[in-house]
Amino acid sequence: MKTLVWVEHDGKTVKDATLAVVTAAAQLGEVHLLVAGQGVDAVAAEAAKIAGVGKVHVADDAAFAHALAENVAPLVVELMGHHDAFLAPATTHGKNIAPRVAALLDVMQISDILSVESEDTFTRPIYAGNAIATVQSKDAKKVITVRGTAFEKAATEGGSGAIEKVASTGGANADGGLSVFKGQEIAKSERPELTSAKIIVSGGRALGSSEQFHALIDPLADKLGAGVGASRAAVDAGYAPNDYQVGQTGKIVAPEVYVAVGISGAIQHLAGMKDSKTIIAINKDEDAPIFQVADLGLVGDLFKILPELTEKL
């Protein structure tokens, strides 16, 4: 099987999520990458070095600068003439593009896979991760999004993929004109990115305010070199920005250590973090559901515990 992996990048470097997709793709067969963007020579060179990569297709055009699904999907469909499977990370951009590709190819997409059982059989979570389904695809071509935390990341060195320009994407055709990118607001953070952080400290509604969230969670995270996450309640209450949200509708994380502070542990939150290696819960309610999944629990007032913990670490 020949697979085509959509490389997520920021115009400068390959995003980590792509590396896990390469590992999944390698389990299906020969791995080819697609780097689409504007001025992406550096990204393509980096992508070519990823271990196990056979070929890197490069589509360099202003139309691909912001990964708009309307422009990227037809490009992928064209390349799928020579590939049997298309894989993308189950990130917001991957989820935006892949189903459009699937519809244009008239195939069902398999979302957020956890494992590759065979060329046509995969496992994926349903019902907020409360059930794992094994699904078999009857489609001739497979379109798949991959859960980044479920696969090891491919090595960023050791590969020698051949870089090849995609011939037919130049000119006015690439931009279908269906949508126009107007701008972005990217939250600036010195901390590790949530989905690839080894340690995450996450705060819930019990923090009480944005000020207390940052005054208590941030120093502990800094001490541990951790990423900062939040429950939906904390985000809804405005204590933390939207993209901090961990859960079924936010980010899915699986760090080495997940510290849940003042988070009760609703189904929807657990969906985003219960594959963490070690879960530590700090909560004043000893019956909170979070303690059912926590490896280490401490019952008590977070306003006393957190400063003491930060101090003693």
Next chain:
Amino acid sequence: MKVLVPVKRVLDYNVKPRVKADGTGVDLANVKMSMNPFDEIAVEEAIRLKDKGVTEIVVVSIGEQKSQETLRTALAMGADRAILIVSEEKVEPLGVAKLLKAIVDEEKPDLVILGKQAIDDDNNQTGQMLAGLLGVGQATFASKVDLTATNVTVTREVDGGSETEELSLPAVITVDLRLNEPRYASLPNIMKAKSKPMANKTPADYGVDVTPRLTTLKVVEPPKRSGGVKVADVDELVAKLKAMGVAK
């Protein structure tokens, strides 16, 4: 201006799903079902757009006969009429997208607003597939929608922050959690909704083949986490963290 809002009947989000012992799926007998939470947000947004030039809101649901309850809820919130496509067999996102395309071809809405994902199969596909089939612009994970007579500007939630895109109409939008706070239907509106029109259809009426492309071989419970321990105080927690190598 006409808006189409597809809604789905799903297991209520507060219910903990139970996997059937025979591994064929999740037990949906005698459990509370309700409108997919993201679809409520989509319906709410359509209603709010009524002061921006939206004159008619058509809601559609595809599924078992009981999905009419979900459509009545949407009508009680403020939608104008409903289309129910009855299929006792589960229809996959690709089939749903094809049925929705057929409805769009017939109804010619200016905008289709969907939830970003259904909380049962967690696919996050239907809106994107529909936009692809229609060949129109898509704005997924919307947290802000600005509608004019000819186009729509959408702020989207993406990893790391937000992006803004402008689409010309017709277009497809899928909504994220924080777009709005859906209203509750009042009792008088629930009564009124009973007399709003609801068309009953089948996939065959639209000539759409909804044969599933994926076969579910089995459904199992996720691996259980082994029970943890509670520590007495911060000192013990710090000691454990140090033993794990998390802290120095």
